[in-house]
Amino acid sequence: ASWTFALNANIVQPVDVDAALVLDRSGSMAEMVGSRSKSEACITAGRLFAQLIRPDVQDRLCTVKYNNVINVLQGMTLVTSANQPGIVSQINSTELAPADSTSIAGGVMVALNELATPRSTPSAALNKMMLVLTDGKDNTAYLNPGDGQYYSLLGGQEHDPNNWFNLVNTNAINPPADIKIYAVGLGKSDEIDTGRLDVLAQTTGAYSGLVNQDLTGEHYFDLEKYFTQVYMDAVDLAVISDPVATIHGGETHRIPFEVLRGDVGGLVVVYDKLGAGRLPYYLETPLGEIIDVTSLPTGFQIRHGITETARFTEFRNPAGEVNRYAGTWNLVVMHQGRLCRDDKKYFTTHYTHATHDQYTSNFGFVSGDCFAYSDPVDYGFSIGVGSNLRMQAYVTPGIVKIGEPIHLTAAIAEAGLPSIDCNVTVTARTPGGAVSHLTLYDDGFHVDGEPDDGEYANDFTATNESGGYEFLFRATGYSRDGEPIIREALRSKYVEGIVPITPPANRTDDDRCCLFIKRLVMIGLVLLVIIILLLLRG
Structure with missing residues (x-):
């Protein structure tokens, strides 16, 4: 039937x-x-x-x-x-x-x-x-x-x-x-x-x-x-990845990322060191179509931009052509033995393959601005997609004091429905620079709600010093169509020490004493300057 x-x-x-x-x-x-x-x-x-x-x-x-x-x-x-x-x-x-x-x-x-x-x-x-x-x-x-x-x-x-x-x-x-x-x-x-x-x-x-x-x-x-x-x-936009890499002369880096069937587009940002020169890059679709400032496949829409320390390409996928955009893309970065400078061009362009009137072809490099360079180059990148599969990362709200746990939660959903069977980890960095790793669970035993509800959680307990703690959330898994996914989010949390976060309603006598001492010091400095000037005149 x-x-x-x-x-x-x-x-x-x-x-x-x-x-x-x-x-x-x-x-x-x-x-x-x-x-x-x-x-x-x-x-x-x-x-x-x-x-x-x-x-x-x-x-x-x-x-x-x-x-x-x-x-x-x-x-x-x-x-x-x-x-x-x-x-x-x-x-x-x-x-x-x-x-x-x-x-x-x-x-x-x-x-x-x-x-x-x-x-x-x-x-x-x-x-x-x-x-x-x-x-x-x-x-x-x-x-x-x-x-x-x-x-x-x-x-x-x-x-x-x-x-x-x-x-x-x-x-x-x-x-x-x-x-x-x-x-x-x-x-x-x-x-x-x-x-x-x-x-x-x-x-x-x-x-x-x-x-x-x-x-x-x-x-x-x-x-x-x-x-x-x-x-x-x-x-x-859902953040996929934002690491830093080093590329040597003659190398080509291919950085894969997934675009899902339901994704409408994405944003790729490549970071360049201030004044150090730029490496060429382009995007490659699952079918091998090339997206850069001189090449654009039919149906895609593109916006490019450039600042002193970054370039970006924002793209929108062709409607109804899932086979062309869904799958593994690559950000391709090349070190061809030269770097290029283009620090004076700040512009944003729109381009569709059907209309060329807004296309700007001189984005990125001008041959006269390039110079030979064979040493390794550091660069960074961030990739995000307009997706209905999102990860929301949370840390304990309110004030946390030394010795108290920081509760970490990642809520992952696709089109409003929970995403289960994901692997969610957190890389934690303490104020002193110590790094540790933690797994978040969706089993109902880690203050994560009900089992298999798309809420992954765990407690970070190594809060033995005051200051700012950094947490990099990373989730891997599969979409409902069986497509591999990666989502990342960076969060931080301040742990209160001796000095309270919330200021007192009334300062103590010690505070007023400090202000009085500051007044005396300022007056003393002014008098010292006057004395020095008088001595110089004499």
């Missing part, structure tokens, strides 16, 4: 994004983290994020710079191919010149005001998010002109922005429920407000990260990678 069913379907448009970049320009951002300053790393990562934002759809972006003074660098605006280069170029060393103290809360609140800017056309689906970068502590209260009240990340007493030696009572930031606030600390965890940023991010359903190493060797691209991961999360 046979039956005929009438099926109806609606095309679901990509979710729109309202994004805010909040970038630190306090004095300590001038410090070096390897071959770059913190400020230089902030600029290159910020430019990459602004370049990744999709133009000519309905995505909007604003940028805010802050120290103890908050300024809107770019108000909330609809991103287009025409204005995107200007938005990217505003993130520069002049606008983000390091100086003065830090009011993270001020940067966050001004960005929240920008995110409240109404849209001219309502969105059917909208993700609103903020990405905050800092290298310090929220040590200066923000006086909100809207209500005349002082604010800090979690409330308590903070330094008066008009007289840093005075303390003022502050209110905690209360972000709207529809905004996710991601945060990243750049530098040593004990010098950054990692704990309070962690609480703020998890309260909004997002996560925080910590780049706790010098940006050298395998960690050179850590900040750009974190900004890329947040972008992928904002546009609902």
